[in-house]
Amino acid sequence: MAARAAVPEEIGALVAAEIAAHDATSRSGRMTLAAFQAALHPPRLITVNFSGGITQKCWSVTRTDGCYSVIYLPSAGYFSLCVDSDFGPLDIGVHGPAIDCFASVQ
Numbered sequence: 001m002a003a004r005a006a007v008p009e010e011i012g013a014l015v016a017a018e019i020a021a022h023d024a025t026s027r028s029g030r031m032t033l034a035a036f037q038a039a040l041h042p043p044r045l046i047t048v049n050f051s052g053g054i055t056q057k058c059w060s061v062t063r064t065d066g067c068y069s070v071i072y073l074p075s076a077g078y079f080s081l082c083v084d085s086d087f088g089p090l091d092i093g094v095h096g097p098a099i100d101c102f103a104s105v106q
Helices: 008-021 025-040 098-101
Strands: 039-050 054-064 069-073 080-082 090-096
Touching: 008 025, 008 039, 008 054, 008 098, 025 039, 025 098, 039 069, 054 098, 069 090, 069 098, 080 098, 090 098
Parallel strands: 039 090
Antiparallel strands: 039 054, 054 069, 069 080, 080 090
C-alpha cells in the first residue's frame, strides 16, 4: 500500500527528527550535519522524473548543489537523491533517510 500524501509540515518534522537523532560525535558527522542543514529549505512541491519517462509530484527539501538535491517521495514515504538534468530532477535510486541520501555525494 502506498504511503498517503504528506504535507510540508510532516516532511519538516521527519527532517527535524533525523537531525535530532544524527550522530554528530565525529568530525565527519558534524560536517555532514552542518552541510545538510545549510542546504535545507522549506519543502517545495516539484515534479521529479523517474526511469521510463514517469513523472511524479514530490517535495524538494534541499537546494541543489549544482548536481544533486534531496527530495521526499510521498507515494513511497522516504527520501531520494536526485541528479539535476535538463528536464528537472531525476531520481537515481538512492533512497532512505534524508541525511544519508545527502551524505552519499557529499
